[in-house]
Amino acid sequence: MDTSVMSKAKTGVEGLDDILSGGLSRRHVFLLEGAPGTGKTTIAMQFVQQGAALGEKCLYITLSETEDELRDSALSHGMEIHRNIEIFELVPPESLLNAEQQQSLLYSSDLELGETTKMIFEVFERVQPNRVVLDSLSEIRLLAQSSLRYRRQILALKHFFSSTGATVLLLDDMTSDSLDKTVHSVVHGVIHLEQLAPSYGSERRRLRITKYRGQAFRGGYHDFIIKTGGVSVFPRLRAIEHRTEFERSTLKSGIAELDALLGGGIERGSSTLLIGPAGMGKSLFALQFVEAAVKRGEKAALFIFDEELGLLFRRMKDLGFDLENYQRDGSIHIEQLDAAEVSPGEFAQRVREHVTRFDAKTVVIDSINGYQASMPEESALVLHIHELLQYLNRQGANTFVTVAQHGLVGDMKSPVDVTYLADTVVLLRYFEAVGKVRRAISVVKKRTGKHEDTIREFTIGQGGLSLGDPLSDFQGVLRGVPTFVGENQPLLKSSEGEDDSK
Incomplete structure (x- = not known):
């Protein structure tokens, strides 16, 4: 196999090749750095596994782990070391007790750096690999003892590997001297891994390409996870890269009064923000728009942060929405998310997959409060939501996002202000009238056309939603305690059928 005709060596890591614009440039040396536990060995193993699957010879040189440990690690991910991969381990002399030990042995603390480098060259000449992993540079840095000597050895390794045409991945666990950037200036590219420990929830991992000579790449931080099967990277979503053509039609909810309030409905490829206190509906x-979409023959995807799905199914069925049946027949996809376990990058990737593969034309995110819990940094959260909504709009999908405000009546606050991002903003409020707590709805923003500037009362019953006429005889409804200024009280009947206007 003539690998010279292939300009990029694919890493075998889902999502990483996209960030690297196809993979690692062949015949160059790259650095993969990160603290212990960030996933360097797993990525390196996927790199050589990918090469071996393509028929390339691969060499894994390890100074920190034994061959058995590497094989056990691979098996934990369901991978079996390919026969085209040779592992050359440099381990303490205790392994001499193993009569079956076939590899050359090296105890790094007892030998000079030059001898270590010589043995690396020798095994390379014997194997003649297309891909090489050297794990890790920390051992070589300790042997060098000085920055000058370390730099010389790294340059020697680079010139040797470059002359052979191999693609090399150097691993550095950054335990010896995290301030030493010698390798950064020498290698062709640098992939930096990080592991963050939030005050609650599982650890979060992310990576960044800090250098890639002569190659455009996707900059910034990208979330990734380590799961059974290896590492999966979630490239940062850029809405500008995704644009599709679709017909901008007006979609109705199925409730005449609600459609009238919205100026006839909502436009395809727009986002709607539903904002109000807890329990408003x-x-x-x-879900009213989800039901309408299903009846049109379209698919929908629901991402639920705040409610247990069994409870949601039961509660909605009582209101006339059989979500469980829709899920069984494939009309909708419902996914419950744990904000403490999912990163914003992973969530955006899940949404993207269901829009492209499941062909979902209606997307519900319930709620931003749960999304915010997965990313406490508010400014970054707004940027994430902006890109996600722009992406969904450009795919011709209708997005409905809920935000639970703090408080029940009066002056209420939102956990994060995203009203300027949405195309339509629907405001829900409790108000007091005739000795009862009632609900009101109004549309305060719509970019895609005119809408009613009225406030309507609504009720929730066994048939779902019911909207009344505009509350023209009340003033101060949105403040929670309205004043009656008219002759009649156009209030809806209660669910028991009693007319509350009397």
């Missing part, structure tokens, strides 16, 4: 309004 925000999810129900979103």
Whole structure:
């Protein structure tokens, strides 16, 4: 196999090749750095496994782990070391007790750096690999003892590997001297891994390409996870890269009064923000459009942060929405998310997959409060939501996002202000009238056309949502305690059928 005709060596890591614009440039040396536990060995193993699967010879030189440990690690991910991969281990002399030991042995603390380098060259000449992993540079840095000597050895390794045409991945666990950037200036590219430990929840991992000579790449931080099967990277979503052509039609909810309030409905390829206190029925309004989409023969995807799915199915069925049946027949996809376990990058990737593969034309995110819990940095959260909404709009999908405000009546605050991002903003409020707590709805923003500037009362019953006429005889409804200024009280009947206007 003539690998010279292939300009990029694919890493075998889902999502990473996309960030690297196809993979690692062949015949160059790259650095993969990160603290212990960030996933360097797993990525390196996927790199050589990918090469071996393509028929390339691969060499894994390890100074920190034994061959058995590497094989056990691979098996934990369901991978079996390919026959085209040779592992050359440099281990303490205790392994001499093993009569079956076939590899050359080296105890790094007892030998000079020059001898270590010589043995690396020798095994390379014997194997003649297309891909090489050297794990890790920390051992070589300790042997060098000085920055000058270390740099010389790294340059010697680079010139040797470059002359052979191999693609090399150097691993550095950054335990010896995290401030020493010698290798950064020498290698062709640098992949930096990080592991973050939030105050609650599982650890979060992310990576960044800090250098890649002569090659455009996707900059910034990208979330990734280590799961059974290896590392999966979630490239940062850029909405500008995804644009599709679609017909901008007006979609209706199936409730005449609600469609009138919205100026006839909502435009395809737009986002709607449902904002209000807890218990207002925000999810129900979103599901009303999901039901309408299913009846049109379209598919929908729901991502639920705040409610257990069994409870949601039962509650919605009582209101006339059989979500469980829709899920069984494939009309909708419902996914419950744990904000403490999922990163924003992973969530965006899940949404993207269901829009492209499942062909979902209606997307519900319930709620931003749960999404925010997965990313406490508010400014970054707004940027994530902006890119996600822009992406969904450009795919011709209708997005419904709920936000639970703090408080029940009066002056309420939102955990994060994303009203300027949405194309339509629907405001839900409790208000007091005739000795009862009632609900009101209004549309305060719509970019895609005119809408009613009125406030309507609504109720939630066994048939779902019911909207009344505009509350023209009340003033101060949105403040929670309205004043009656008219002659009649156009209030809806209660669910028991009693007319509360009397």
